Amino acid sequence: MFQLENLIRENIKKLTPYSSARDEFSGEAKVFLDANENSLGSPLTKWYNRYPDPHQMAVKEKISVVKGISAEHIFLGNGSDECIDLLFRSFCEPGKDNVIICPPTYGMYEVSANINDIEIKKAPLLEDFQLDLIHIENLIDANTKLIWLCSPNNPTGNSLNRVDIEIILNNFKGIVIIDEAYINFAKQKSFQQELAEYPNLVVMQTFSKAWGLAGLRLGMAFASSAIIEVLNKVKPPYNINQATQELALKALEEVGQVNDMIKLLVDMREALAEVFLSMPTVEKVYPSDANFILVKIKEAKNIYMFLLTKGIVLRDRSNVKLCEDCLRITVGTEKENTILVEAMQEWYNQ
Ligand SMILES: Cc1ncc(COP(=O)(O)O)c(C=O)c1O
Structure with a gap:
């Protein structure tokens, strides 16, 4: 049985969260002399001298309408990266607990685990970039708190099989996080509809990809209101500016x-995939459900270096296990994609 109480760190259970100035009163006020802001404003603009809403209620209500998820099931972080860190800090005891990741995958799960001194157990994806359920099952022990799944996965671009994810959700007593940063580009539907069914599910999405707002730093986590309450307790008071x-x-x-x-x-992703597929040294363009393609190509590292000299930056994944000889290419504008393809022609003609 899933028992959230058993997963929350003891210090977090006992924590009295910071109570911000605006938390402690309700109702209409005209004069705010409670938060040591600069009441004169800034020479830049009069607008930003006040602290923002710590609960981001207006934004959550709007997301709630767009996504069909009620506000108490929504947490907002300073990018998904903050949500990742807060999940470790809320549920994993440093030096004691462990989590499972399935590489090759998004690098921040491991970095965040290392920052928080949490042991990482790895169940690499299979050759077809799907989950190795038996390996995952064998890694789970009494201190396994979180399983990190990324679907569509970065850097491989594929969605994980839905049935595999459901098997984990049904059997794991800890929290399963599905990072859906790229879900808007996928054929598969989000797991957000399954929140009512699985109390151990956290779905992460972000404004950085489909919404085109990576610079704003706004990530979302959808989960039971009990999990959201824990994240709210631990987050810095004004985490969304x-x-x-x-x-x-x-x-x-x-x-x-x-x-x-x-x-x-x-x-444009499909068009770019086709162009790369027709190049003589391309061995594979992996099917993508994201806004990038993963291309297996001879001399990947040399091509990466060559393109750098032309001012074109790709993500070199050729040293990553299961992604040998692979470059990850973000879909650009029409013009950027053309510049890339022309530079590739130059590579072949030299
Ligand atoms: C799978 C995945 N999750 C999360 C992120 C980061 O999201 P955010 O910009 O919201 O921190 C990325 C960024 O590349 C990503 O690939």
Whole structure:
């Protein structure tokens, strides 16, 4: 049986969270002399002299409408990266607990575990980049608190099999995190609809990819209200700044435009994949459910270096296990994709 109480760190259970100035009163106020802000404002703009809403209620309500998830099931972080760190800090006892990751995958799970002194156990993906369920099962012990899944996965681009994820959700007594940073580019549907069914599920999404707002730093975690309460207790009081909250609200009014952009990026992804597939030294272009493609190509490292001399930066994954000779290529603008393809022609002609 899943028991959240058994997973929360003892110090976090006992923690009295910081109570911000604005937490301690409710109702209308005209004069705010409670938070040691600069009441005169800034020479830059009068607008940002006040602390932002620590609970980001306006943004959450809007996300709630767009996503169909009620606000008490939503946590907002300073990028998904903050959500990742907070999950470690809330549920994993340093030097004692462990978590499972399935490489090759997004690097921050391991970095964040190392920062928090949490043991990492690895169940590498199989050759087809799917989960090795038996290996995962064998790694689980009494101190395994979290299993990190990334679907669609970075850097491989594929979605994980839904049934495999369900098997883990049904059998693991700890928390299963599904990082869906790239879900808007995928054919597969989000696990957010399954929140009611699985009390041990955390779904992470972000404004950095499909929404085109990586610079704002806004990540979302969807989970039971009990898990969200724990994350809220541990987060810094004003983790989402005022400018980000305002711009996110504006972006959330433009769902139609975002959907158009997603379609365009998916079309350009397929076109780019086709062009690379026709190149003489390309061994494989892996099917992608994300806004990038993973390309297996002879002399990957040399090509990476050659493109750098042309001012084009790809992600060299050729040293990563299971991604040998692979370059990860983000879908760019039409113009950027053309520049890349032309540079590849130069590589072949030299
Ligand atoms: C799988 C995955 N999760 C999370 C992130 C980071 O998201 P954010 O910008 O919201 O911190 C990335 C960024 O590349 C990613 O690939």
